Amino acid sequence: MSDALEIRDLHVRFHTRRGLYRALNGVNLRLARGEVLGIAGESGCGKTTMGLGVMSLLPRNASYPQGQVVFDNKDLVNLPREYSERVGDRFSPKQNERILRRVSKAMAPIRGRRISMVFQEPMTSLNPVLPIGFQVGESIYVHDPAQLARRVLARSKATPELTRELVSLLAATHGDETSVRKFAAEHDLAGIEEQALFVWSRGDIHISRKEKAIRALSGQPMNFVERWIIDTVVRARSIPWYLSRIPILSRIVRRVLMREGNRKARELLTSLGIHHAERVVRMFPHELSGGMRQRVVIAIALANNPEIVIMDEPTSAVDVTVQAQILELVKRIRTSVSASFIVISHDLAVLAEVCDRIAIMYAGRIVEVAPTDEILHKPLHPYTQMLISAIPTLEGKPVEGIQGDVPDMRAVPSGCAFHPRCPFAFEKCREVIPTDLPHGSDQLVACWLYEGK
Amino acid sequence: MATVTESKARFDELRLSGKVFLSNKTAVVGLAIFLVFIGDAFLVQVAPGVLGVQYPDSVVPPQFTQTNPECVGTAPEAPSFNHLFGTIQYGLSGIGCLDLLQLVMKAIRIDVAISFFIVLVGAAIGTVVGVVSGYFGRWLDEAMMRVTDVFFSVPFLILALAVGFVIGRTLVNMALALIIIWWPLYARYGRSLTLSTKEATFIESARAAGSGRLKIIFRHIMPNVLPPVLVQISLDVGTVILIFSTLAFIGFLPSNALVPELGAIASIGLDFVALGDWWPVIIPGAVITMFSLAVNLMGDGLRDVIDPRRRS
Amino acid sequence: MKLWVYVIRRLVLLLPTIIGLTFLVFALEHLGGNTLFLAQYINPHLTGTAREKLVEELTAKFHLNDPVYIQYFYWLAAVFQGDLGTSTTLGQPVATGFVWFMPNTIMLTLVASVLTWIISIPIGVYSAARRDSILDQGVRVATFTLYSMPVFLIGFALFIALGTAWHALPDQGNIDPVLLPTIPDAWFDHTNAVSYPTHILPLDAFLHGDWTIAWNSFLHVILPAVALTLALLAGIIRILRASMLEVLEQDYVRLARAKGVPERMVQNFHAKKNALLPTVTSYGYLVSGLFGGAVVIEDIFAFKGIGWWTTDAFLNGDVGVVMGSTLVFGLILVVTTLILDILYAFLDPRIRYE
Numbered sequence A: 001m002s003d004a005l006e007i008r009d010l011h012v013r014f015h016t017r018r019g020l021y022r023a024l025n026g027v028n029l030r031l032a033r034g035e036v037l038g039i040a041g042e043s044g045c046g047k048t049t050m051g052l053g054v055m056s057l058l059p060r061n062a063s064y065p066q067g068q069v070v071f072d073n074k075d076l077v078n079l080p081r082e083y084s085e086r087v088g089d090r091f092s093p094k095q096n097e098r099i100l101r102r103v104s105k106a107m108a109p110i111r112g113r114r115i116s117m118v119f120q121e122p123m124t125s126l127n128p129v130l131p132i133g134f135q136v137g138e139s140i141y142v143h144d145p146a147q148l149a150r151r152v153l154a155r156s157k158a159t160p161e162l163t164r165e166l167v168s169l170l171a172a173t174h175g176d177e178t179s180v181r182k183f184a185a186e187h188d189l190a191g192i193e194e195q196a197l198f199v200w201s202r203g204d205i206h207i208s209r210k211e212k213a214i215r216a217l218s219g220q221p222m223n224f225v226e227r228w229i230i231d232t233v234v235r236a237r238s239i240p241w242y243l244s245r246i247p248i249l250s251r252i253v254r255r256v257l258m259r260e261g262n263r264k265a266r267e268l269l270t271s272l273g274i275h276h277a278e279r280v281v282r283m284f285p286h287e288l289s290g291g292m293r294q295r296v297v298i299a300i301a302l303a304n305n306p307e308i309v310i311m312d313e314p315t316s317a318v319d320v321t322v323q324a325q326i327l328e329l330v331k332r333i334r335t336s337v338s339a340s341f342i343v344i345s346h347d348l349a350v351l352a353e354v355c356d357r358i359a360i361m362y363a364g365r366i367v368e369v370a371p372t373d374e375i376l377h378k379p380l381h382p383y384t385q386m387l388i389s390a391i392p393t394l395e396g397k398p399v400e401g402i403q404g405d406v407p408d409m410r411a412v413p414s415g416c417a418f419h420p421r422c423p424f425a426f427e428k429c430r431e432v433i434p435t436d437l438p439h440g441s442d443q444l445v446a447c448w449l450y451e452g453k
Numbered sequence B: 001m002a003t004v005t006e007s008k009a010r011f012d013e014l015r016l017s018g019k020v021f022l023s024n025k026t027a028v029v030g031l032a033i034f035l036v037f038i039g040d041a042f043l044v045q046v047a048p049g050v051l052g053v054q055y056p057d058s059v060v061p062p063q064f065t066q067t068n069p070e071c072v073g074t075a076p077e078a079p080s081f082n083h084l085f086g087t088i089q090y091g092l093s094g095i096g097c098l099d100l101l102q103l104v105m106k107a108i109r110i111d112v113a114i115s116f117f118i119v120l121v122g123a124a125i126g127t128v129v130g131v132v133s134g135y136f137g138r139w140l141d142e143a144m145m146r147v148t149d150v151f152f153s154v155p156f157l158i159l160a161l162a163v164g165f166v167i168g169r170t171l172v173n174m175a176l177a178l179i180i181i182w183w184p185l186y187a188r189y190g191r192s193l194t195l196s197t198k199e200a201t202f203i204e205s206a207r208a209a210g211s212g213r214l215k216i217i218f219r220h221i222m223p224n225v226l227p228p229v230l231v232q233i234s235l236d237v238g239t240v241i242l243i244f245s246t247l248a249f250i251g252f253l254p255s256n257a258l259v260p261e262l263g264a265i266a267s268i269g270l271d272f273v274a275l276g277d278w279w280p281v282i283i284p285g286a287v288i289t290m291f292s293l294a295v296n297l298m299g300d301g302l303r304d305v306i307d308p309r310r311r312s
Numbered sequence C: 001m002k003l004w005v006y007v008i009r010r011l012v013l014l015l016p017t018i019i020g021l022t023f024l025v026f027a028l029e030h031l032g033g034n035t036l037f038l039a040q041y042i043n044p045h046l047t048g049t050a051r052e053k054l055v056e057e058l059t060a061k062f063h064l065n066d067p068v069y070i071q072y073f074y075w076l077a078a079v080f081q082g083d084l085g086t087s088t089t090l091g092q093p094v095a096t097g098f099v100w101f102m103p104n105t106i107m108l109t110l111v112a113s114v115l116t117w118i119i120s121i122p123i124g125v126y127s128a129a130r131r132d133s134i135l136d137q138g139v140r141v142a143t144f145t146l147y148s149m150p151v152f153l154i155g156f157a158l159f160i161a162l163g164t165a166w167h168a169l170p171d172q173g174n175i176d177p178v179l180l181p182t183i184p185d186a187w188f189d190h191t192n193a194v195s196y197p198t199h200i201l202p203l204d205a206f207l208h209g210d211w212t213i214a215w216n217s218f219l220h221v222i223l224p225a226v227a228l229t230l231a232l233l234a235g236i237i238r239i240l241r242a243s244m245l246e247v248l249e250q251d252y253v254r255l256a257r258a259k260g261v262p263e264r265m266v267q268n269f270h271a272k273k274n275a276l277l278p279t280v281t282s283y284g285y286l287v288s289g290l291f292g293g294a295v296v297i298e299d300i301f302a303f304k305g306i307g308w309w310t311t312d313a314f315l316n317g318d319v320g321v322v323m324g325s326t327l328v329f330g331l332i333l334v335v336t337t338l339i340l341d342i343l344y345a346f347l348d349p350r351i352r353y354e
């Protein structure tokens, strides 16, 4: 099976009046399907840039002089790279903006649906003037409005008898997914199964309330405009142009579908352990704590069952107890969702808890990749060793800080960028950039110390 | 040793600032036009003869009618090769053949000087009040905020009219009236800058190290407050000329004062508009626009320099 | 914080401002000495002993021989009773003049504000969203230039182009003087040129079904309204554009893009409202400019509102009107700012529950 994502020799530069920042200098990385890959490194080494680069969300002053991001056999950074190659040093953010608009269009079906990202700052990531329910439901509305329409339609078609049958089926099969799906398909109720299964899988309410809730999934009233809209959207499997372009009609369509989006948002939030989700969806971001906001952002990222989820410092902006909760959540998600994850953090201890493999980044390059155990117990790269020794331990032994300064990305040191801080540096390190050297079966390290070993 | 690297860093910073400013082409154009105005003002002040300007302080020199008797009652002439901006006449049957270009050159000196005078004095008063009240806080701050509230509560043009009405309609009084409406802006601005600087940790540490209050204000707060205030000054010079020329236009300066000020000159041209003569009003107005535009463009470039976010 | 708590707090904060405003006006009136102060209460044609007697009476009434702070209270009491003195130019109480002329100014400023918003929102938002495009560059050049024009130039450029040169629109006054005698006495006071009941001529003519007058006086509103709009427009577009640019760089807009939301929806749902909100409050500051602009525009077009009346009074030494309009414009501005602040709190979910 091919990789979920492959980053090949990715370069990114930021063009500013203060100079040219070489944020990424040849990143090579593979993300296997279903794995959780951690990215670690001091702040400023380019982790966020890499995540945003994959999503093509970098600001307009960023250029991609080289490299590819291969997803589903397509190169996602094709357009901006071609532009950068074409203009070379005459890169202009103004022209790049035009390219970015085209990129945005091309990426729209991928972003949020197949690859999604949780940003570093939960406090500012949510729109202050839109209710939570809108912001979560919107991801589904944008990519799969027919799903929302199907859910409404199924409820309107379901009779009390059918839902009672559904309850007994769930009880008999202990919530078996395939049989519920079969039941829905047989009775032409596609869309009811996920609602029923969601209620059934809730751990926070008593069985009798679950049964009542499932029985309530019947006889949804609809006026004729709603029925027409819902029918049309279900049949077309998307919103046809005449429903999305005509001024007032499009508003009504959005209202009808977003009402269901709100309901779906409630389910998503509940499944991420948010209590009173029905209240939360009506709230605005400033009414939520940092941890809650982070959960909401994660819910947005997971809304469409994406293939890849990139989480940028999911725990850095919240306090320690919330940090533990979020980590628990991430661990739970990774078992319940079939996505691959890239988890970015400057804190190796956080990554060690959730990741299968960890990549260490320094000055815009990956200097070492290995399974978590190897990284923690057999670190090869001198920089990795430094990071590990800086992890605070339970015994509280004095922590060895990381020595030296993060390099100025405008003037990245020649050869191995780490050489000014490396205790083992020798002649060659200053002149030649180390290549990725395989070590064992699954470890790569970019350090001349391991050449020929 | 430390001072060497420090001064080098400062020099680099300065060079970068220069580069940022120069990379903004419109700002450079603004600067160029601005310099032309300054040059004109300077020449009229020290050597008016070079520009062929006579009697820089008056629209119509008193001897004019004796030397040019044929000009009494001469109607305004449209711009031509002889008179690039045309000529104007002072009053419907008054003295004519007044060369508008010359008048504009005279007026620029007064307009530029008055703009700078108003903004600099207003900024000086306001910034000091703002920094002091922001730094000491509590009731002083509260009182300052309430006082500025009162000044903001009257539309500025009307406040200027009312003040001028009471203290008398002269050029200097007009400047005073505008200083009265200008200083509260800087008091607010200086205060908010001081507050944000005060929160920065280095002042805490300076206080911990036992520096005196005055020393903290001058060593730590002023260096952070001044650059944005200077940029604001550069922008306001372009705004204040709009306001006082408008005041002069609606009659703040009595027309028999004969002050060569652009707005006042435009109001002299007012009588002829009904006859279809556009230049006596439009040309002085356009010159004001040019100055204001140049200063705004320049100020915009300066803002790029001090705002790190806009440097990218 | 609940909305009503905020409203009450704002109302309480209003008091010191209004008291300060009365101090300011009182101080200005007294700066010119007692003669200037009394001038607003005395008919200028009054001479001789009658005048002296009146001066004596007024001196007693306002306690002019007592300390200043006592004088303030007597002055304030008079103001509270609506006694702002007499206008020498109008020959009527100042308060009456406000009742007559204020509606015209309110109409002019309202029309200009509405026009300004209708024009500037789409331009500002679109120009930011299409940053650096040809359209955006055009908008920037145009707004920069317009922003640098003195109000009188804007007014006069229109005046000359549309009024004098092309005769496309009437440029002076509120109505064609030829039509004046045709207005029936029933709803028009010919001596003072005031219409009833609203004092807004086109509206009153409309109410009385006189279409010729209504149409003609409506045409007279267009040029001043457009001029005032142009005077406001550039500032608002610039604020909107800057605000929108800032919002478009926020994390939440990036998140919307990361969700795959199409650019059009990003702008309309995720950016526009956030960009508009802060401009509501900055509009409060612009109201100050709006009234200032109205003064100049009314003066240029001889449009009979408070601004025209005030400049006329200023030039003719009519102290009661100048001081009265300082007070009245101040009160209007304070109340407008209050309303805008409350509106902002109402619109922005962050403030309401803070």
Ligand SMILES: Nc1ncnc2c1ncn2[C@@H]1O[C@H](COP(=O)(O)OP(=O)(O)O)[C@@H](O)[C@H]1O
Pocket: A014, A015, A016, A021, A023, A041, A042, A043, A044, A045, A046, A047, A048, A049, A050, A059, A061, A409, B312
């Ligand atoms: N918008 C930007 N403009 C200019 N430089 C940037 C920008 N974003 C990031 N950089 C630079 O790129 C480098 C990498 O930043 P980032 O990816 O945010 O690091 P990390 O996420 O690892 O902390 C830094 O040196 C930073 O200064």
Ligand code: SF4
Pocket: A381, A382, A383, A416, A417, A418, A419, A420, A422, A423, A424, A425, A426, A429, A434, A446, A447, A448, A449
């Ligand atoms: S390549 Fe050289 S400088 Fe770089 S980490 Fe290895 S030993 Fe150190």
Ligand SMILES: [Mg+2]
Pocket: A044, A047, A048, A049, A120, A312, A313
């Ligand atoms: Mg980061």
